[in-house]
Amino acid sequence: xxxxxxxxxxxxxxxxxxxxxxxxxxxxxxxxxxxxxxxxxxxxxxxxxxxxxxxxxxxxxxxxxxxxxxxxxxxxxxxxxxxxxxxxxxxxxxxxxxxxxxxxxxxxxxxxxxxxxxxxxxxxxxxxxxxxxxxxxxxxxxxxxxxxxxxxxxxxxxxxxxxxxxxxxxxxxxxxxxxxxxxxxxxxxxxxxxxxxxxxxxxxxxxxxxxxxxxxxxxxxxxxxxxxxxxxxxxxxx
Numbered sequence: 001x002x003x004x005x006x007x008x009x010x011x012x013x014x015x016x017x018x019x020x021x022x023x024x025x026x027x028x029x030x031x032x033x034x035x036x037x038x039x040x041x042x043x044x045x046x047x048x049x050x051x052x053x054x055x056x057x058x059x060x061x062x063x064x065x066x067x068x069x070x071x072x073x074x075x076x077x078x079x080x081x082x083x084x085x086x087x088x089x090x091x092x093x094x095x096x097x098x099x100x101x102x103x104x105x106x107x108x109x110x111x112x113x114x115x116x117x118x119x120x121x122x123x124x125x126x127x128x129x130x131x132x133x134x135x136x137x138x139x140x141x142x143x144x145x146x147x148x149x150x151x152x153x154x155x156x157x158x159x160x161x162x163x164x165x166x167x168x169x170x171x172x173x174x175x176x177x178x179x180x181x182x183x184x185x186x187x188x189x190x191x192x193x194x195x196x197x198x199x200x201x202x203x204x205x206x207x208x209x210x211x212x213x214x215x216x217x218x219x220x221x222x223x224x225x226x227x228x229x230x231x232x233x234x235x236x237x238x
Contacts, residue, residue, distance in 0.1 A: 002027075009046060011038030021059040021096060043078060047090070050202055056086045060096035065124050072124070076131055083135055091177065091202075094137070094169040097193065100124040101163055102142050108133075110172075113143030117151035117164035128167065138175040140198070141167040150182040154193050166196050177201050 001008050007030060010022035021044045025033060034047040034054070042062070048055040060079060063071045079094070086092055102112050103121040111133045121129060132139055141164070153166035168181050179199040 009033075009036040009038075009044070011041060011044045021061050023057070023059060039082065040078070042075060043082060045082060045086075050091075054087070054090045055202065056090040056092050058082055058092070058094045058096075060094060060098065062097065062099045062124060062128075064099050065122055072127060076127055080131065080135070091174045092137070092171050094167075095196075095198075096166065098124065098128050098167045099165050100128040100167060101165060102129065102139060102167070110138065112139050115145050115151070116142040117148055117162075124165075128169075132169055136172050137169045138172045139167055139169050140175060140178045141181045141196070143175075144180050144182065146182050149185070152194065153183045153196055157192060166193060168196065168198050 001010075003024075005027050006024040007027065008022060008024055010020060020041060023036070023044070023046050025046075029048075032049045034049050035045075036047075037045045039045065042060060044059050046057050046059075048057070058079065063075055083092060083094075101118045101120075101122040102108075102116045102125045103119050104112075104114060104116050105121060108121065108129050111129055118125075128139070131137075151164045152162040154163045155161070164183075166183075168178065170178055177200055179201055181196065181198045183194040183196050185194050
């Protein structure tokens with residue numbers, strides 16, 4: 001569906017909105033979308049036509065920390081299968097609500113960075129690290145120095161607890177393509193998460209019948225309160 005300047009690609013339980021993953025793609029980038037695959041309420045993927053390589057993004061919504069271990073095993077098995085079946089000539093990125101607290105344990109480097117908001121990884125965090133390590137990915141959301149307020153991605157309903165549980169992962173050989181990851185507050189929407197913005201150094205191929213031109217990810221608009229609010233309202237209306 002289209003909302004303002006964005007087209008929403010979404011998969012979820014429409015009756016409860018308890019789960020769901022999706023992408024909001026700006027109209028200027030629609031020609032770069034090769035395929036959207038709504039796999040389940042917890043996982044969806046999108047392929048973008050980019051150069052020098054295409055981009056394959058997996059959007060995930062992980063089980064909570066207190067879920068049964070079997071549920072967590074099945075979830076990461078699904079994500080692993082999706083990752084492994086992606087074309088080899090693509091830049092693979094994973095984003096989403098991982099519900100994973102990542103620490104600063106030296107044993108987990110260089111999969112994680114030194115700038116997590118937490119000291120010790122929880123169970124979900126260790127699972128995410130194990131997955132990233134096994135697939136030679138870097139968890140970029142822990143590699144950039146920011147104030148803690150710009151690391152936290154979730155706040156409890158009573159406002160007393162904040163965590164960094166939403167993350168961005170990328171194939172390690174392309175980790176330099178991510179210039180920054182941080183959270184922003186102030187968006188006026190019904191959510192307990194803060195928006196997480198990643199800056200990419202990538203070019204997109206934009207196809208026309210008369211030829212080809214290049215376009216870039218324009219994430220600068222998300223730095224303003226108006227831009228962030230417009231983006232999250234577009235996603236929240238689905």
